[in-house]
Amino acid sequence: MIVMPNDCFSVPNRLRELLHRWDAEGRRPQGEIGWNRTTWLASLTEHQDLLAELPDRLGRDHVTERGRRADEGENKAVRAFVTAMVWGYGRVGYGAFRTARVLRENDEAPRILREVASKTRRDGGAEAFEWLKRHRLRYLGVSFATKYLFFCSDAAASPALVLDRRVQRWLWQYAACHVSLDWNVEDYRRYLCLVTKWAQDLDLRPDEVEYLMFADDGSQRKTAEEVSEESDEFAVLDALDEAAAAFAALPGDIDPDDLEDFERGVRQMRRIVLARGFASREPEQ
Known part of the structure; x- marks a missing residue:
């Protein structure tokens, strides 16, 4: 459970504007993500069966289905991780190479991915983030690590939200809040605190607030x-x-x-x- 410190900021006006626009559009979910199957098959030959069965366009629900089984075994954890990385990188050309490097350059990757998935579901995002910092996977940064945590999370536990460059920039511009992408545990806790409080104030889920920030194209502003x-x-x-x-x-x-x-x-x-x-x-x- 996240304890709200006194310095949690009030809901930014920009977030209220985004919610109003989202309501007017019928609260459409994030669109599915396209990806280059050929590139991924070439880089992760050992996962051809998984990559062959993924749809041409990945949605959050499809990735969540795999992520929430990542604590059931090391193989399922690796498959959930690869699926989350495909979604996260989309059509970015070097995504397959980077994902393969994380798995091949860390002998303990399957065990760590399973254990952090279990911790995410049991203890929530902040505790999982802190644990993963102590058991770092080389070449896996905060942006994509938190994508994996997000898809492994359980709605009953404290949230594990994506913290990437776009969200970082949004927080600075519209909430005067700077959070690091360098494995700063207190920054991640503060980010989760802010989003959880804003979600409560707006009667939203924390992941919906994160999505509104991520999807903000800056229009009308x-x-x-x-x-x-x-x-x-x-x-x-x-x-x-x-x-x-x-x-x-x-x-x-x-x-x-x-x-x-x-x-x-x-x-x-x-x-x-x-x-x-x-x-x-x-x-x-």
Whole structure:
């Protein structure tokens, strides 16, 4: 159960606007996600049976069905993880490579994925996040780790919500709240606290609030110049992601220390880009 601290903010006006628009549209759920089956089959040959049976377009319900069985065995946990990654990366070209790397570079991945799924369902997202930080899977960052936790979660427990770059930026711009994507347990707890409180105030589920933030396209609020600036920032961030994946995929043996140094540099450049974006826009209260 999440204890609400005194510094939980009131519901942002922007969130109320998004809910009003969502109501007017009949509360349509998130659309299904397309993905490139050929790319995933080439990168994860050992999971061809799973990838062959997935639909061409994945919806949240389909992934949730697998995620909620991830605590039943290591094989089911791995299959749930792969399915969540397919959904999370969608048509992003390097998603299959990154997913395969997590599974192949961590001998304990099946056990850890099963145990954290069980902890998510039993103890909730905050406790699972803290446990996974102590049992880190190399190459699995917060954005995609929380996607897996989300699909493994149980509605009866405290929520496990996705915390990715889009949600991070939304929180800063519309709630003056900065949360880290660097495995900061207190930041993740604070994020869950905020969303849970907002959900209660709006008579929504926490995952519905997270979806509204994630799906916010900024329409009716941003100028053309602001949209252009944010598009440029996303383009730079995507290019940095592509560079990290391309370096790791170079032919021949790569010294693990060189790979770590390269990715550390990419992380530092990513922080610089995000800081410039945050500094250029005054957060709304």
